[in-house]
Amino acid sequence: xxxxxxxxxxxxxxxxxxxxxxxxxxxxxxxxxxxxxxxxxxxxxxxxxxxxxxxxxxxxxxxxxxxxxxxxxxxxxxxxxxxxxxxxxxxxxxxxxxxxxxxxxxxxxxxxxxxxxxxxxxxxxxxxxxxxxxxxxxxxxxxxxxxxxxxxxxxxxxxxxxxxxxxxxxxxxxxxxxxxxxxxxxxxxxxxxxxxxxxxxxxxxxxxxxxxxxxxxxxxxxxxxxxxxxxxxxxxxxxxxxxxxxxxxxxxxxxxxxxxxxxxxxxxxxxxxxxxxxxxxxxxx
Amino acid sequence: xxxxxxxxxxxxxxxxxxxxxxxxxxxxxxxxxxxxxxxxxxxxxxxxxxxxxxxxxxxxxxxxxxxxxxxxxxxxxxxxxxxxxxxxxxxxxxxxxxxxxxxxxxxxxxxxxxxxxxxxxxxxxxxxxxxxxxxxxxxxxxxxxxxxxxxxxxxxxxxxxxxxxxxxxxxxxxxxxxxxxxxxxxxxxxxxxxxxxxxxxxxxxxxxxxxxxxxxxxxxxxxxxxxxxxxxxxxxxxxxxxxxx
Numbered sequence: 001x002x003x004x005x006x007x008x009x010x011x012x013x014x015x016x017x018x019x020x021x022x023x024x025x026x027x028x029x030x031x032x033x034x035x036x037x038x039x040x041x042x043x044x045x046x047x048x049x050x051x052x053x054x055x056x057x058x059x060x061x062x063x064x065x066x067x068x069x070x071x072x073x074x075x076x077x078x079x080x081x082x083x084x085x086x087x088x089x090x091x092x093x094x095x096x097x098x099x100x101x102x103x104x105x106x107x108x109x110x111x112x113x114x115x116x117x118x119x120x121x122x123x124x125x126x127x128x129x130x131x132x133x134x135x136x137x138x139x140x141x142x143x144x145x146x147x148x149x150x151x152x153x154x155x156x157x158x159x160x161x162x163x164x165x166x167x168x169x170x171x172x173x174x175x176x177x178x179x180x181x182x183x184x185x186x187x188x189x190x191x192x193x194x195x196x197x198x199x200x201x202x203x204x205x206x207x208x209x210x211x212x213x214x215x216x217x218x219x220x221x222x223x224x225x226x227x228x229x230x231x232x233x234x235x236x237x238x239x240x241x242x243x244x245x246x247x248x249x250x251x252x253x254x255x256x257x258x259x260x261x262x263x264x265x266x267x268x269x270x271x272x273x274x275x276x277x278x279x280x281x282x283x284x285x
Numbered sequence: 286x287x288x289x290x291x292x293x294x295x296x297x298x299x300x301x302x303x304x305x306x307x308x309x310x311x312x313x314x315x316x317x318x319x320x321x322x323x324x325x326x327x328x329x330x331x332x333x334x335x336x337x338x339x340x341x342x343x344x345x346x347x348x349x350x351x352x353x354x355x356x357x358x359x360x361x362x363x364x365x366x367x368x369x370x371x372x373x374x375x376x377x378x379x380x381x382x383x384x385x386x387x388x389x390x391x392x393x394x395x396x397x398x399x400x401x402x403x404x405x406x407x408x409x410x411x412x413x414x415x416x417x418x419x420x421x422x423x424x425x426x427x428x429x430x431x432x433x434x435x436x437x438x439x440x441x442x443x444x445x446x447x448x449x450x451x452x453x454x455x456x457x458x459x460x461x462x463x464x465x466x467x468x469x470x471x472x473x474x475x476x477x478x479x480x481x482x483x484x485x486x487x488x489x490x491x492x493x494x495x496x497x498x499x500x501x502x503x504x505x506x507x508x509x510x511x512x513x514x515x516x517x518x519x520x521x522x523x524x525x526x527x528x529x530x
Contacts, residue, residue, distance in 0.1 A: 041372070041374060041375050165394055166393065166394065168385070168388060168393035169388075169393040169394075171385065172385060172388070172393065175372065175375050175385075176366075176371075176385065176386075178344065178346055178364055178366060179363075179364050179366070179385075179386065179435075181344070181345060181346055182344050182345060182346075182362050182363065182364045183361075183363070183386075183388065183389045183390070183439055184389050184390045185388070185389075185390065185391075185393060186390075186391065226374070226376060229376050230376055230377075230378055230381075230419065231376050231377050231378055231381040232375065232376065232377065232381070233381075234376075235376055
């Protein structure tokens with residue numbers, strides 16, 4: 001740490017510099033926190049971990065192949081790499097129709113380990129100086145590109161709007177699928193929209209912030225919300241709010257105490273989950 | 286103009302030459318029956334006899350292998366799942382549970398306008414006082430009432446219940462039978478119940494579908510006729526002869 005610790009005043013004095021990365025964390029936290037409610041309540045936590053690591057491998061792979069320097073496609077290559085690996089993983093899991101939990105878990109474990117190891121191995125050969133392996137995996141970067149900030153903002157707003165209007169449908173297909181079929185809801189369309197939103201959200205967040213904070217935003221705010229919320233609607237609002245606070249607050253704390261950003265954002269989320277677990281109605285009852 | 290008895294006898298769900306199963310091979314012989322408003326059909330049979338498969342087919346979750354199962358135009362179904370199938374990790378009060386059952390089709394996009402239907406549905410099953418209580422804290426009988434209210438919230442003509450009284454004490458079971466009978470008589474609701482417990486039959490059944498996969502038997506019809514059928518009696522004896530019930 002430096003001799004004089006940074007202050008809150010210094011943070012806001014340099015707001016122009018910190019605005020994009022701190023708000024990117026807030027938007028990603030809000031978006032993934034809200035969708036994380038479905039991940040946590042449908043017991044898909046390991047899927048989210050696997051997808052975020054597969055997306056990391058996609059980002060690392062695009063740099064390894066040198067696509068980041070190829071003309072106009074260069075700026076999109078990491079996002080495309082993340083999206084490709086995300087949807088490849090989701091397709092692989094969906095194509096396993098055995099309905100055997102141990103088979104699915106084994107498949108997820110395989111993809112998780114192969115992609116994590118692949119990212120580490122490929123990461124040692126990445127030539128771009130700005131893309132070190134730590135920022136891809138753990139989200140240690142303190143700055144984000146303006147184009148990444150705009151992309152995250154647009155995506156978060158779009159997903160928020162879709163969920164504000166469609167949460168009853170997403171909730172119905174997630175927690176009472178047979179009932180939704182019987183009542184004639186567009187079940188396949190709703191499931192498709194939910195998973196596409198989640199896949200794109202995970203891929204973009206992994207590219208911009210790193211795998212660790214992405215996974216943390218998808219799990220911890222939702223865990224905290226489930227501990228205190230009386231119903232799914234409140235759960236979604238609380239999870240989105242805590243996700244946004246984790247993203248922004250984590251960045252701020254990382255600045256003030258000179259901690260790594262992604263890890264600090266994760267710890268803020270973990271603190272919310274711990275506090276609500278201790279004092280929430282589910283634990284106390 | 287139709288009279289009350291004509292209205293009660295109008296078929297709202299018809300199964301014709303229906304063959305059911307999970308693969309290409311049908312589980313049972315052809316099934317034929319038609320469900321009228323105000324009747325209670327009980328699907329009975331041992332574990333693995335095909336009750337759940339028939340229920341899934343009636344619900345539209347499984348496609349028939351042959352024949353058809355058709356709803357009268359304008360009629361609608363509602364499903365009451367087994368209580369144990371609901372994941373209690375999902376936070377919900379009784380009110381929220383019932384509200385989740387209101388929407389049909391694309392209605393889930395609609396803002397507001399559900400409160401009245403939730404209130405009526407809870408009243409219909411005598412669960413108005415449970416509205417603010419967390420679903421996971423309710424007794425088995427109370428949970429069953431709330432799940433029935435959820436089904437009622439979408440204004441169905443036919444309600445299909447899967448094992449509604451399993452793991453229930455006799456008093457709670459009796460209370461649920463009373464609610465089902467009230468819905469049948471007061472609201473002309475047609476009810477189909479899948480149950481491995483035969484206590485449902487004398488309590489509320491007007492009609493019975495007996496399924497036996499081992500002997501490839503399906504008997505469907507009026508309760509007295511099914512209970513008197515030698516093939517039913519060969520499996521269950523005469524425990525439910527009409528004199529006893």
